[in-house]
Amino acid sequence: MTLPVHVVDDLAGVTVGATVAVTGDEAHHAVAVRRLAVGERVVLTDGSGRSVTGPVSSTAKRAFDLVVEELDDAPRPEPRVTVVQALPKGDRGELAVEVLTEVGVDVVVPWAASRSVAVWRGERAAKSHAKWSSTAREAAKQARRVWHPEVTALSSTSDVVARIEAADVALVLHEDAMSALSAVELPERGEVLVVVGPEGGVAPEELEAFAAAGAVTVRLGREVLRTSTAGVVAVGALLSRTRRWST
Known part of the structure; x- marks a missing residue:
């Protein structure tokens, strides 16, 4: 033990x-x-x-x-994994952060998607961010991690576009995508970024902006997952194909 x-x-x-x-x-x-x-x-x-x-x-x-x-x-794990998580309703945001931390995500980016039901403004934004950060810290301890994930400040869609442009591989999860996640070629080093939409899905204008920035839209399978669990399933599938899970 x-x-x-x-x-x-x-x-x-x-x-x-x-x-x-x-x-x-x-x-x-x-x-x-x-x-x-x-x-x-x-x-x-x-x-x-x-x-x-x-x-x-x-x-x-x-x-x-x-x-x-x-x-x-310990050296920083490679490739680095960033998850852009659209704000879910209720306490599903903390659930998403918890499981993403446990699986090994390096950066969690809260995203104010156009279809997000939850809204972070003013004092609520500060409290919600603090709760996500605290959740990540406790989950990292539970997972015995020595590199803890960063929970960034709330990002707009334009912020996410900039992150996609800077990533080595950027993926957007979408149930109607033609490409399978399993077919994506992954780098040995650098950053792999995964965008997880809100309960209502990623809006068409957001998909267009992300594609123009270089993101590839992919599907997990036939099942439609909740926003709070789609990210951890995708990251687990990706990491199983990297040296992070083979050494």
Whole structure:
């Protein structure tokens, strides 16, 4: 069984033999909820590729110390995967972020599609973005990830067009597409971008703009998936054909 993972802000400069202090909500959850005990081995990560492993040397109500026995700097996974996720209604946005993080997505881009029922404005936008970011952080811990995904600010369709132009491969999921996802040729490095539309689908003018920017419209299969689950199915199918899942 893999060791529990806890997140700290920064592990820069940490060396083998050093003691790392973990405080605040992260430590409180470990000690009060998980009943972390002295001597138990855990992993700490900063979410930027670095992790340390070692035994817990002391605990308090909202703090614990870990003695570093192992240190690892993992390279960023390639190819990178970005998912442009149209805003779903209700709590399906957090579900999408959770499963996308667990499967290994590197960047999640909230997208205000023309047919999105949900709207992020003002205070709601800040709260919704914070909720997506928190969901990604917790899901990354659950998945034992040392590279945590970035949840960007809300994007417009023109922002998505710019991202498509910059990607090495850009795909738009659509039930009426003639090309199958399984036929797409993937790069060994660079960025693969997947656009997931809202409940009402990607609007024709959005499809045209994305195609003009270089995106390819693809289908998953005969089944029509929800917006909150289509992305994770597509990314899983893509990653199974890359070295990320073969090594």
